[in-house]
Amino acid sequence: GAGVSQSPSNKVTEKGKDVELRCDPISGHTALYWYRQRLGQGLEFLIYFQGNSAPDKSGLPSDRFSAERTGESVSTLTIQRTQQEDSAVYLCASSLAEQETQYFGPGTRLLVL
Amino acid sequence: QKEVEQDPGPLSVPEGAIVSLNCTYSNSAFQYFMWYRQYSRKGPELLMYTYSSGNKEDGRFTAQVDKSSKYISLFIRDSQPSDSATYLCAMRGSGNTPLVFGKGTRLSVIA
Numbered sequence: 011g012a013g014v015s016q017s018p019s020n021k022v023t024e025k026g027k028d029v030e031l032r033c034d035p036i037s038g039h040t041a042l043y044w045y046r047q048r049l050g051q052g053l054e055f056l057i058y059f060q061g062n063s064a065p066d067k068s069g070l071p072s073d074r075f076s077a078e079r080t081g082e083s084v085s086t087l088t089i090q091r092t093q094q095e096d097s098a099v100y101l102c103a104s105s106l107a108e109q110e111t112q113y114f115g116p117g118t119r120l121l122v123l
Numbered sequence: 124q125k126e127v128e129q130d131p132g133p134l135s136v137p138e139g140a141i142v143s144l145n146c147t148y149s150n151s152a153f154q155y156f157m158w159y160r161q162y163s164r165k166g167p168e169l170l171m172y173t174y175s176s177g178n179k180e181d182g183r184f185t186a187q188v189d190k191s192s193k194y195i196s197l198f199i200r201d202s203q204p205s206d207s208a209t210y211l212c213a214m215r216g217s218g219n220t221p222l223v224f225g226k227g228t229r230l231s232v233i234a
Contacts, residue, residue, distance in 0.1 A: 014166070043221060050131065052211060052224035053167070069221070101166055112222060114159075114166035 012036070014115035016102050022121045023092055031087045031118045035104030040082050043112060046071075047099040056100075059085060061107065092122045126150050129212055129225025138234050142199040146212035146225045149193065153214040153223075156188050158197045161209045161227065170210075171197060202232045 015034045023029050035042050040061045045053040055069040059079040070076070074092075079085040089096055099119050103112040129146045136142055144158075155174055159167035171186040173179045173195075179186045185198040195214070199206055209229045213222040 045224075050226070052127070052129070052226040053213075053222070055221040055223070058221050066221070103166075111169055111172065114168065116164075116166045119164075 014102055014104055014113055016100075016115040016118050018118060019116065020119045020121075022123065024123055025094060026091055028088065028090045029092055029120065031089075031100050031120070033085045033087070033102030033104075033115060035083070035085070035102070036113055038082075038106070039104035039113075040107040041105045041112075042079055042085050043103045043105075044077055044085070044087050045101045045103065047101055047117070049098070053101060056087070089120075092120075094122050096120060097122045126223050127212065127214065127225045130228055131226050133229040133231060135231045135233060136202055138202060138204060138232055140202050140232070142197075142202050142206070142230060142232075144197040144199075144210050144212075144228050144230070146195050146214075147193055148195075148214060148223075150214075150216070150223075151190075151193070152216040154217055155215050156186070156195050157213045157222070158184075158186055159211040159213055159224075161211060163208075167211055204232050204234045207231045 017032045042059045044056040057077045058066040074090045077087045099117040101117045103114045105112045127148045158171040160170045161167040176188045176190045183200045187196040209227040211227040212225040215222050
């Protein structure tokens with residue numbers, strides 16, 4: 011079936027603007043994760059959704075970052091008042107509840123000028 | 124000290140060579156260990172998954188976990204140019220918790 015999809019694939023924005031990134035998980039996957047990958051760095055956990063439970067926001071780097079998820083479907087990651095250090099690839103992953111395998115989308119490449 | 128340490132390379136080997144990729148970690152609670160392969164401008168894809176200590180083999184790939192040394196390895200036999208990618212180790216504790224990733228090792232296999 012279809013994998014995890016993300017949009018847009020690339021986003022260029024000006025410093026101070028808000029951006030919204032979208033993730034469509036694999037159908038039936040109750041867990042959804044957002045990660046950030048800076049150039050030459052590993053993946054940095056941002057936020058995790060599991061079913062109807064309160065999300066784990068422990069990885070969000072500042073209050074400019076927020077995310078929402080509608081039920082067990084689409085998620086959006088919003089970055090307000092973007093800064094140049096926000097430039098990175100933002101990756102979304104989903105998994106079945108209680109399983110370890112996370113399947114990643116292709117990522118959104120964000121460049122803040 | 125970072126939770127997971129991984130030499131970023133780059134590592135360049137001739138086709139047919141045996142490749143050894145490694146990660147060390149500091150959190151003794153980690154139980155699940157994975158290796159992801161990431162091609163340029165793509166998302167990571169799961170390559171190998173192991174639970175606790177031991178070896179796991181899948182075709183040309185072998186994953187090893189030594190929890191006593193907090194050390195994991197991925198071996199690639201008969202390496203091919205198509206193996207050229209960044210290899211990320213990842214691990215976590217129990218439950219459906221987020222993965223902690225290494226920085227990734229960039230591998231080039233030269234024909």
